[in-house]
Structure formats: structure tokens, C-alpha cells
Amino acid sequence: MTDISLVVLDMAGTTVADDGLVERAFQAAADGQGVEAGSPEHQRMLAHVRATMGESKISVFRHLFGAEENAQQANLDFEAAYHRLVDEGHCAALPGAAEAIAELRASGRKVVLTTGFSRATQDRILDALGWQSVADLTLCPAEAGRGRPYPDLALTALLRTGTDSVRELAVVGDTGYDMLTGVRSGASVVAGVLTGAHDRERLLADGATHVLGSIAELPALLLAG
Structure with a gap:
């Protein structure tokens, strides 16, 4: 071509x-918003994360957590967790x-x-x-x-x-x-x-x-x- x-x-x-890094980092974001791991709400959110892979992460968090303050905090928690995983060699x-x-x-x-x-x-x-x-x-x-x-x-x-x-x-x-x-x-x-x-x-x-x-x-x- x-x-x-x-x-x-x-x-x-x-x-x-x-290798699951996005989902692992999302867990940190969900924890910070008080969403219990394994709960129906958590499973619903995780399904949305999987369906929208590739989308801007802040856009995903705005959809999931509503208020801009909550979305921004979730994004910060996600980034901190993802950076930690990268620094630990999981990249x-x-x-x-x-x-x-x-x-x-x-x-x-x-x-x-x-x-x-x-x-x-x-x-x-x-x-x-x-x-x-x-x-x-x-x-x-x-x-x-x-x-x-x-x-x-x-x-x-x-x-x-x-x-x-x-x-x-x-x-x-x-x-x-x-x-x-x-x-x-x-x-x-x-x-x-x-x-x-x-x-x-x-x-x-x-x-x-x-x-x-x-x-x-x-x-x-x-x-x-």
C-alpha cells in the first residue's frame, strides 16, 4: 500500500x-470513590471500562462518577496506581x-x-x-x-x-x-x-x-x- x-x-x-494494568489501576479509582470490589456496582463499572477501552480515561470517569470533582479525583487515583505499576516493571x-x-x-x-x-x-x-x-x-x-x-x-x-x-x-x-x-x-x-x-x-x-x-x-x- x-x-x-x-x-x-x-x-x-x-x-x-x-496485561490487566488498566483494570488494576481502575480498582484504585473505584476504591477512592467508595465502590466496593466485587459489588454489583463495581461489576457494572468494570464492564463499562472494558467496553470503552481506548477512550480518554477522564471521559470514562465522568460517565461513571458524575460530578467533575469525583471524576478528577478518580483520574488522579487511577494515574497514581498505573504509574506505580509501570515503575514496578509491569510495562x-x-x-x-x-x-x-x-x-x-x-x-x-x-x-x-x-x-x-x-x-x-x-x-x-x-x-x-x-x-x-x-x-x-x-x-x-x-x-x-x-x-x-x-x-x-x-x-x-x-x-x-x-x-x-x-x-x-x-x-x-x-x-x-x-x-x-x-x-x-x-x-x-x-x-x-x-x-x-x-x-x-x-x-x-x-x-x-x-x-x-x-x-x-x-x-x-x-x-x-
Whole structure:
């Protein structure tokens, strides 16, 4: 696909192993709001967290906890817990991710890493992996206007990299919200990977043009013919 010049990649679940870190950090946020682990209310909230993987975390907490003060505190508790898990070593690149990014960039394509986390959490992950320079650009929702499932992250990546057309854009992620972002941005390639939150059926239902086993398969798709 020689017409693809910009590849927008999700982080957790796509290029970075999640291994339940989001759910573990959410437990800290729920605890801080007095939601008892294992209770029906907790299970309802956890189901929403799973369904909306990829969305800006503060948006998720606004939905779950209502008042802005509660949402902001939940977000702070979530970030503190997630940072602690990262600092303890529970953060790793998915197999083949760094190599795939390097191959795409070596071919002349630009790569942008996006996330539903805050900039502080995104930087914590990048630092833990030694990925400060792995991509041409990194973006979080606050730097784009709105997070997923809106097209803002992908379109901001396009504008910031000087890409000429949305037809030159590929959007790749592990969640239905990543797929919706790709579709709404007009990307030619909207690729789902099966290493994260959502299954093939969800990815296809939300608009995936391709479903890959992992990010390691992406260069073969984009560099073919």
C-alpha cells in the first residue's frame, strides 16, 4: 500500500502490553470513590471500562462518577496506581512492536503513537520502554481536542506531520473505539489487532478494514505492493 504515508498507532494493547494494568489501576479509582470490589456496582463499572477501552480515561470517569470533582479525583487515583505499576516493571512492549515501527519509518512513513491516557501517563510508559524517540510524534487526548472514538487524534497527527490527505492515513488499534476513530477520520486503512481489549467481531463491527494477529503483521500489510 504505497499510498499510506502516515501510520497512527495506539499504545496499550496494540504496541504495549496491557496485561490487566488498566483494570488494576481502575480498582484504585473505584476504591477512592467508595465502590466496593466485587459489588454489583463495581461489576457494572468494570464492564463499562472494558467496553470503552481506548477512550480518554477522564471521559470514562465522568460517565461513571458524575460530578467533575469525583471524576478528577478518580483520574488522579487511577494515574497514581498505573504509574506505580509501570515503575514496578509491569510495562513491556508487545513482541515485534518496536521492530514494526522501525520498519515503517525506514520505509519513509511517519508513525504517531496515540493513547487514551494523559500526557503524564503516556510519558511514564515511553520512559519505561526507552521509547522517547521511537515515533515521529506522540499524542494524548488533551493535545488533540477530544479522545477516541472521535477523529481528533488521527486528524491532529495528520496536521502535525504535514500529511497531504486522509487517504494517506492508516489507523491501528486493539479496540472498537480505535476503529471508530479511523473510520471517522477518513483513513484508508483501519486495522484492528487481536492483542488487546476487543475481539475480531467488535473490531469489524466498528469498521476495521483489516484484522491482524498483532502489530508485527502491520509492515507486511502496508509495505505490500
